[in-house]
Amino acid sequence: MTTLTASSTGSRGSRILGVLALVGAAWLVILALAISPADQTQGELVRLMYVHVPSAWTAYLAFALTAVGSAMYLWKRSQWWDLVAASSAEIGVLFCGLALLTGMIWGRPTWGSYWEWGDARLVTTLVLFLMFVGYLAVRRVPADPHLRSRRSAFVGILAAVDIPVVHYSVKWWRTLHQQATVLSTDFDPKIDDLMLFTLVFGMGVFTLTFLWLLVHRFRIAWLEEQVDEVALADAIRERRSEATETALAGAEP
């Protein structure tokens, strides 16, 4: 029997990253909820932005990495890139969901409704979310690992290609025939210095969290692949030894 030993997916580097993300998150909570001021027009609601904007940013980052990973897989045919794409997509869907959710919670008191079809970014993000849910669905389908990787890579790239077209179509959809009623209530251009700092700090913290999650998800995915290969090799060896036993038994009457 071949054995794999790994007691955790952590390493020195990932632990440092994790601690940084944790400390950053604690500071972000303090900055976002206590230190930064309330907005003149949005009031306390603005604090939701410190979760919403970094979530959206992380989701876009993750999906971009999935597209890059997919392209690199098709070019290099390395399992490494395939697993990076897969891990990144999973975390991307999580943060994209979070961005949509916080967006809706923010939209209810601001726009008066959870959803606003006139906001191009919101609608594009929803389509993006659905596309990558599809990507994850394709990954879940049991298949030969190489086949699955290639298929997923194509889905990742085809989705990425569509994003600009979706964005422009959604943008024109509303702006071409009626005035954008929503954008005027969007961010106040005269954003407070501390608010801007909190926002950028939040994006940094979320990026660290993303990287930390990515490292661990990637390592788990890698180990899963190894386990599958080992299990397969073991099964083949067992069948072979059975076959030899039967052959030997048959040879001596």
Place this chain on the structure above:
Amino acid sequence: MVRDAGLIAAKDLRVELRSRVATMQVLPFALLVLVIFAFALDGDQTTLRTLTAGLYWAAVLLAAVLVIQRAFAVESVDGIRDALRLSGLRPASIFLGKAAAIAVELLVVEVVLAVGVVVLFGSTLRGWGLLVATGGVAAVGIAAAGTLYGVLAAGLRVKETILPILLLPVLAPVLIGATRAFGAALGDVAVDGWSWFNLLAIFALVYGSMGIVAFGSLLEES
């Protein structure tokens, strides 16, 4: 390449003509979708007429999923996919052929649905130039993207459920663009329909060229 594509397209269309699946199942389904919309919207002719463009394209999209599934289901039996791979035809030709056959079938669906909205919703069709151009270019775009996702899903055990979830979000710009262009042609919305036509043309071009490049690799693996 064009001749080979013609062979594939002719084969697919011949299969459809003889098996009657497209005419006996997909076309009735498309009309059924219109009937469902009428039921859902309380059979109010005024509402249905105002929403003609959107309901029309939603029906086209739903029927397109069936057409695409059908186009790859005919190849899942008797090792036909292997035969295609061994035929020596260039993958790009196979892609163009299959997409052309799907586009032709979609055009038939579109014509039937156009008659359907006139009869069932009492809509008046006008702006024929834009209507015909949009119908054509949207059919090509849907067929190109559909052929790519169709072959991708064809090898999977869960192909019936995975195709819509992959394809429909990707076709969102087509639905929006074609609906707007139709709305403009019918005079329901005051927009420049031809700029939407351009967007649909770009979509068709993007997925057409992706298909020509990537189809070989996708066919190989399915």
